[in-house]
Amino acid sequence: MVPIKSYCALDGFYEMYDTIGSGGFAKVKLGVHCLTGEKVAIKIMDKKQLGDDLPRIRLEIEAMKSLSHQNVCKLFQVIETDAKIFMILEYCPDGELFDYIVERDRLTEDEARHFFRQIVAAVAYIHHKGFAHRDLKPENLLLDDDQQLKLIDFGLCAKPKGGMNSHLETCCGSPAYAAPELISGKCYLGSEADIWSMGVLLYALLCGYLPFDDDNIAVLYRKIQSGMYEKPEWLSESSMEMLDQLLQVDPKRRITVAQLLHHPWVTKDCNPSYNVQWESIYQTKELDDECVTEMAVSIGKSRKAMHAILSDWSYDYNTATYLLLWKRKQLSKSVRLMRDQ
Numbered sequence: 001m002v003p004i005k006s007y008c009a010l011d012g013f014y015e016m017y018d019t020i021g022s023g024g025f026a027k028v029k030l031g032v033h034c035l036t037g038e039k040v041a042i043k044i045m046d047k048k049q050l051g052d053d054l055p056r057i058r059l060e061i062e063a064m065k066s067l068s069h070q071n072v073c074k075l076f077q078v079i080e081t082d083a084k085i086f087m088i089l090e091y092c093p094d095g096e097l098f099d100y101i102v103e104r105d106r107l108t109e110d111e112a113r114h115f116f117r118q119i120v121a122a123v124a125y126i127h128h129k130g131f132a133h134r135d136l137k138p139e140n141l142l143l144d145d146d147q148q149l150k151l152i153d154f155g156l157c158a159k160p161k162g163g164m165n166s167h168l169e170t171c172c173g174s175p176a177y178a179a180p181e182l183i184s185g186k187c188y189l190g191s192e193a194d195i196w197s198m199g200v201l202l203y204a205l206l207c208g209y210l211p212f213d214d215d216n217i218a219v220l221y222r223k224i225q226s227g228m229y230e231k232p233e234w235l236s237e238s239s240m241e242m243l244d245q246l247l248q249v250d251p252k253r254r255i256t257v258a259q260l261l262h263h264p265w266v267t268k269d270c271n272p273s274y275n276v277q278w279e280s281i282y283q284t285k286e287l288d289d290e291c292v293t294e295m296a297v298s299i300g301k302s303r304k305a306m307h308a309i310l311s312d313w314s315y316d317y318n319t320a321t322y323l324l325l326w327k328r329k330q331l332s333k334s335v336r337l338m339r340d341q
């Protein structure tokens with residue numbers, strides 16, 4: 001791969017390669033972290049173009065800094081210049097779940113369950129941390145090279161001041177995935193709206209098309225508010241029951257994420273003690289000695305000084321280097337940095 005002309009803010013820290021995705025106001029490019037050689041995704045935003053959306057990005061950055069979970073795309077570093085904001089993110093080589101479904105028309109029940117479990121894990125975790133995502137859809141679920149899903153795009157997420165039981169007002173997200181109470185302008189709970197979107201997502205996994213769809217937005221809204229959707233003959237009884245519990249028009253009758261974690265459809269074929277691994281496998285707060293030591297030696301600082309720097313979690317190049325080294329260690333790869341950079 002030949003690196004393309006990068007931005008001086010990244011020179012020496014990241015090599016930049018071609019665009020791997022874009023959405024609205026951001027372009028996402030493949031990058032390589034120079035000290036570890038690890039691939040990353042670099043989300044590039046122009047502050048002028050962002051305009052009123054700039055607060056959304058600040059919100060996304062603060063949310064992602066506090067999220068560390070195996071099914072949430074990890075933020076490694078934030079670089080801000082006068083004109084640009086760069087978010088250095090975990091690289092997901094196998095692209096969007098959306099394309100994965102389209103390529104196969106639809107998934108088998110077992111494959112849908114394999115992915116839905118991970119979505120339940122990610123949503124249970126972010127709700128536990130006090131965030132509602134509010135834009136759950138297959139375009140925002142990416143695949144790493146081990147069929148693991150990573151949730152992205154927290155630009156619309158909400159952290160209600162009064163906690164997850166206080167109501168939200170703003171209508172946002174993608175209409176086809178929006179809950180009835182959200183599109184009827186009522187106050188709603190972010191957690192309940194996310195559960196509805198998970199119902200639309202599960203339907204898309206099992207059927208390959210959307211439960212509520214129409215080119216005319218008013219007709220689409222009426223279909224969502226009716227809660228009526230087609231049940232194709234290939235759906236099993238248990239799948240239909242699962243969908244019904246997710247796609248309840250009345251949010252108070254809708255299943256909760258806590259119930260989902262041990263629901264028989266979700267935990268099918270797992271040993272009885274299995275619960276969806278919704279807890280994070282990362283204990284981000286205790287630093288790994290081997291990684292701290294490798295960095296201290298490489299950078300020429302004492303372990304104590306290196307430990308103090310990393311304990312600040314300032315999401316600078318040191319944070320990115322540590323997190324990428326730690327990720328290599330999890331994959332039983334060598335915990336070594338490129339020397340004499």
Ligand SMILES: [NH3+]CCCOc1cc(-c2cn[nH]c2)ccc1C(=O)Nc1ccccc1
Nearest residue numbers: 021022023026028041090091092139152153
């Ligand atoms: N629908 C996804 C398009 C590519 O976008 C991303 C890819 C990665 C990615 C790719 N590989 N690894 C991570 C990480 C983040 C994004 C992202 O946040 N995109 C976006 C969201 C909202 C507005 C504009 C752009």
